[in-house]
Amino acid sequence: MTDAPKRTPLYDLHVELGGKMVDFAGWEMPVQYPMGIMGEHKQCREKAALFDVSHMGQVILRGENVGEKLETLCPQAYATLKEGKARYGFFTNDEGGIMDDLIVSNAGDHFFVVVNAALRHQDIPHMQANLEGVEVTEIFDRALVAVQGPKAEDVVGGLCPAARDLKFMETTLAEINGVECRVSRLGYTGEDGYEISIPEDKAVEITRAFLAHEDCEPAGLGARDSLRLEAGLCLYGNDIDQTTSPVEANLAWAIQKRRKEEGGFPGAARIQKELAEGPSRKLVGIRPEGRAPARQGVEIQSLEGETIGQITSGGFGPTVGGPVAMGYVAAGHNEPGQKVNLIIRGKAQPAEVVALPFVTQNYKR
Template sequence: MSASNIKKTPLYDLHMELGAKMVEFAGWSMPINYPMGIMGEHHHCRNKAALFDVSHMAQVIVRGENRAKAFEALVPSNIDGLPVGKARYTFFTNDEGGIMDDLIVSNAGDYLFVVVNAAMRDQDIPHMKNNLTGCEVIEITDHALLAIQGPAAESVVAKHAPAAADLKFMETMEVDFLGTTCRISRLGYTGEDGYEISIPQGEATRIAKILLEDENLAPVGLGARDSLRLEAGLCLYGNDIDATTSPVEAQLNWAMQKRRREEGGFPGADRILKELAEGPTRKLVGIQPLGRAPARQGVEVVSMDGTSIGQVTSGGFGPTFEGPVALGYVASEFAAPDTDVQLSVRGKLLPAKIVKTPFVQQNYKR
């Protein structure tokens, strides 16, 4: 991608002012880290609060009288029964039962508010437009999206919008935020308490600067966002889930409510319901390398008798965990916690074990 084609978020100039190191990500110029560095930013989020620019994500409004029921034809989650002001994690599935993308759907009352991954917007938005019969699908291109994550997130945000303190995990509302109407949702991608705030793009820099006046809040880039989500055991689309992996293999059964499991009626239901009943042949698991060397994506997982049983999909150093952490798929008979395995790293077999996730306790406000 040429430099002239790379898109910039409304906060690009602020990132430069704050000394960010910028990289191309999903066609956008995004901060990978600031002068504090990835390790410092990671700890700041875990201990205080972090400000992430996630404006590259696609924000979409779906209108129409039967919008929730129509949406259920594309996902295996309960959208028709989602109360007003609630958000739900779900995923588009394909006819083979694979995951096309994961997303957040919120019931905003008169419409559904949908946030999909930046790299998948050119697939997801046409997918919705072509399949949500009787619905209007509108991408919101004039709003930024900021995430404030960490134990101090509530104090940082509620100072300017007191009602935000009353939101629980996966709840959403529109409020007056520093003089402009914003949608605040209590959710995130770090395992910590926090919010995502959809802000008119012309107000985004002003609001971000005011928020950053709080000594508990620091700007944090994509580098720490990845180490935070990995410690929290959260899937990254394109690594841990993709169009070939099923929700059951990815151990996302919790995102498919009982009614949908019983009724089906979504793409790939035959495979998914069969795997729910009989179990999948492989599962996504936490993997802890027992040395200091991290296991990166693509590393082969090997049984103790030397048989190839799977592959690492995400891996790196966990700053809070204080050691290497990884996610990967292994044959189901090896997926139990405390199973000893080996990792084939640069021709050497290194010891590891299967562990429960998350690696670091999640701190959502239930």
């Protein structure tokens, strides 16, 4: 017997708003609302969209030298992460592959970690087993909502003035309608925005308050995927997995200089070798020349008919106005401007390697 999908604290509100609910990573989540994926995507790029991301794992780490201990599991510099700052990172395995990606915030008396919904069953025991002297607690009594888009500061800041003062990858505790929430300026759309951790019993009230703003509309998983794809952001299970190294995935920027030099994290030998010599394959942007989108698993060939890689994420890019994709190609085939063929339904379709992201990222630095 499989477990019934879980529901977030906002489930009834999604249904009320006309959300089309689907099973996602064991959760009943809205894939879209009556506005439709294209409309929700445009809403986020031009104004503000609200996403329920309560299915993500929220974890509190307490103890001595939490940042230093996290460095034994991740290639990021968490020992020097200042209070009120957040940092993107990932767990690596002994082969240098990515076990999961995550956001780590220094909240002062504890660290706050958000992990992917589908991998919480792996990540939390991993931390519990390997972070000696650290209390690892998953919290289940809070919702997590993301307000994303150029008007996000007006939507969130209108109810929470402290949110206006945050820069990209900063976090604070602040009151919204008299309720203490954790407000972090970050997201997964390529736009400015916030993720807000809200006590479960106040989640609907605060979400309704955000949606009452004339520039804010609800958006579902469909738009979240097209937005992150245009922004060149990796999706775990598609673009990164246990076999993918951070260097292959263009994520070396997320490994700070000290860690690159010192190592001391799982898989450091492979990662340092690839940093020095280059990897055998690289994640690139792909623009199909026709109108047909190239989905995950589509073969990428050179013009000579040699298989050089495959698509990991693909779909229609509403802002770009055509199909966009990401995939891995063999070293030597990853220069922007290189012409390739995509084998879609047995036919070769012309495409071009392009630089990522497809749209400019608009974070508040």
